[in-house]
Amino acid sequence: MPENKTWTLKSIAKMLGVSNATVSNAFSRPDQLSAKRRQEILASCKELGYAGPNKAAQSLRKGLFNIVALVLPDSVEYMVTDPVASKFVQGVASVLEKNKVNLLLFSGISENINSVSDFVDGFICYGSPRNTELIEQLRLTRKKVVTADFDIDRKASVSIDNENAACEIAKLAIQSPDDKIAVLGLRLLDTELTCRVYDTSNLDIDCSIAHQRFIGYKKAIEQAGVQLSSVGIWNVHENNHHFALMAVKAALNAKPRANVIICMSDLIALIALQEINAMGISVPQDIRVVGFDGIDEALRSTPTLTTIHQNSEEKGIKAAELFINKATHTEKIPYHVVYGKSC
Amino acid sequence: MPENKTWTLKSIAKMLGVSNATVSNAFSRPDQLSAKRRQEILASCKELGYAGPNKAAQSLRKGLFNIVALVLPDSVEYMVTDPVASKFVQGVASVLEKNKVNLLLFSGISENINSVSDFVDGFICYGSPRNTELIEQLRLTRKKVVTADFDIDRKASVSIDNENAACEIAKLAIQSPDDKIAVLGLRLLDTELTCRVYDTSNLDIDCSIAHQRFIGYKKAIEQAGVQLSSVGIWNVHENNHHFALMAVKAALNAKPRANVIICMSDLIALIALQEINAMGISVPQDIRVVGFDGIDEALRSTPTLTTIHQNSEEKGIKAAELFINKATHTEKIPYHVVYGKSC
DNA sequence: CTGTTAGCGCATTCAC
DNA sequence: GTGAATGCGCTAACAG
Secondary structure (H helix, E strand, C coil): CCCCCCCCHHHHHHHHCCCHHHHHHHHHCHHHCCHHHHHHHHHHHHHHCCCCCCHHHHHHHHCCCCEEEEECCCCHHHHHHCHHHHHHHHHHHHHHHHCCCEEEEECCCCCCCHHHHCCCCEEEEECCCCCCHHHHHHHHCCCEEEEECCCCCCCEEEECCHHHHHHHHHHHHCCCCCCCEEEEEECCCCCCCCEEECCHHHCCCCCHHHHHHHHHHHHHHHHCCCCHHHCEEEEECCCCHHHHHHHHHHHHHCCCCCCEEEECCHHHHHHHHHHHHHCCCCCCCCCEEECCECCHHHHCCCCCCEEEEECHHHHHHHHHHHHHCCCCCEEECCEEEECCCCC | CCCCCCCCHHHHHHHHCCCHHHHHHHHHCHHHCCHHHHHHHHHHHHHHCCCCCCHHHHHHHHCCCCEEEEECCCCHHHHHHCHHHHHHHHHHHHHHHHCCCEEEEECCCCCCCHHHHCCCCEEEEECCCCCCHHHHHHHHCCCEEEEECCCCCCCEEEECCHHHHHHHHHHHHCCCCCCCEEEEEECCCCCCCCEEECCHHHCCCCCHHHHHHHHHHHHHHHHCCCCHHHCEEEEECCCCHHHHHHHHHHHHHCCCCCCEEEECCHHHHHHHHHHHHHCCCCCCCCCEEECCECCHHHHCCCCCCEEEEECHHHHHHHHHHHHHCCCCCEEECCEEEECCCCC
16 A cells, blocks of 8 residues: 555646646636546545645646734733634634635744745735834735734724723723823834823824824823923833833822723723732822723722723734735724723 | 735736845845845835735745644634634734734634645644544644644644653542542544543543553552542543533443542532532542643632643744754654642 | 746637 | 646756
């Protein structure tokens, strides 16, 4: 039994005494030969242990790979750690699985898209990758690109209406023109700094999700009659405990102390709540806090967090669908306010 | 500016007036030409917008893809949901990232590895895939295979010493020859049934992790002087809340009621604790419970769980290293007992 | 150090 | 329906 021979289309065709094209057609273009002949050939192949055309060669020839690269905002580690990101991946995976497309995990701190772009049909990009050079590369690639939670030029994308959502949640938090406001922004600047921001005129436009939310906050602030110049703004450059805590501490220690803390992620908001509790200040009586994202943990905090919930899994599903359907438009998905006790 | 021309190695060589081999060498074999010449060529390529040899073609030629498929035990969804699995993925990813190898997520419920096997350098397989046909396919493939938490013939693998670990934890739980024991096994049988098992002679050998643990339990049971025939055994076919609860309820309602519950996963054990609490029975006075895995949640349960901790991230790292190093042996990694209050 | 040649495994013409 | 030829984009072996 020729168990350990490696067949190729050519060798199997010769073995069966038919032409290459016939074998190829038997596998890929059933209409090109009689059903009977096709069955015979397929049966023989199976018996001989030939599983079908080599996919790598097939892809080179056709230019179709059935693989999409999921560009993560950060390292792979981040994805598994972050509940919001995980849900997104889950959504993407479910749709791709149905379409028999494979999922390649691509770290957002990779240097270059080139290492995979010849291998994939395109990219689904979740949030702005940590290595910002990737953005430029994604802009230039000829491969299909769908982004979620940020935009690259004319590419397809999916997100909630960040500006309106931000405005809505900020309005809940701000209750008087005399409020002292602190905004804890996530990746407001294209820098690795966690710092206070005094000049808001040159905020990074590329990280447009932060930008959009900030516009929303500003709108709410202005409508409430608060002077923008008196609002404190801090930048958290990465959504993790370490940097969030740093910014939270800085914001809470600034004088005069804010009584409204508007956070661009629930993670930041939860850490703010912890710190405020530890300082013996009561929420929402003395300080009001709002978040953004609607992660499960925000339902279990003390007090529970008022925030914007977005359905990450749905976002993943939509992103994958846009990809599969070769869409080129931007799609907004719904969000809703979660009314907690923090404001 | 020829921005939108798609260069190939051949076309760029012609453009530069050199041979294909020279361009190829400039990118892939620096020793084959003078540094100066190489720099010139690379510079010209960059200027013209040629990023280097097409990876797909390169791979077809070399038979090397720099992609490994991570075969998950179940759908991708499962990976993101299960904390133990997530840690494993994280470990694998960190090593692969360092080696510039990409990670393809491959669902354990896929029908056939053929869809990717021509694309990858091999497989890292985490636990027994839900679709058991994949096991046979992995056994037959010529690609590299590393398994974790189970074995396929002669392939490389990594796991803890399940038998001894199981024996150790069971010994902690069993304290008298008169103990009434219930074993809640995970995938003891190759069936989708969640059921009580009466005949242990034909347990599925393929799911060898369960098998090894069961051997360990048996050893402890025998050494304690308990009649194996009086031990109740239930099979949970999938490590999730639904099926675990089903088995737990069945086990707790069986007469005579067991006073020792030995669980093959922490998830099962935690659910057992919940049910026992709800029944108003005290742990560990009236019933003792032990788990397996050492997930974080087991440290927060009431009472805390006595279990075997295994370092999943390390397991992932080891698995990836075995892969990268083309190892062919089995590697055991350490485990340790977590002493909780449940026994 | 450079250029030529022959495939890697396949799909698509185009004649027959 | 079939079979030969051409090329997807590249690398390795060899000759110069």
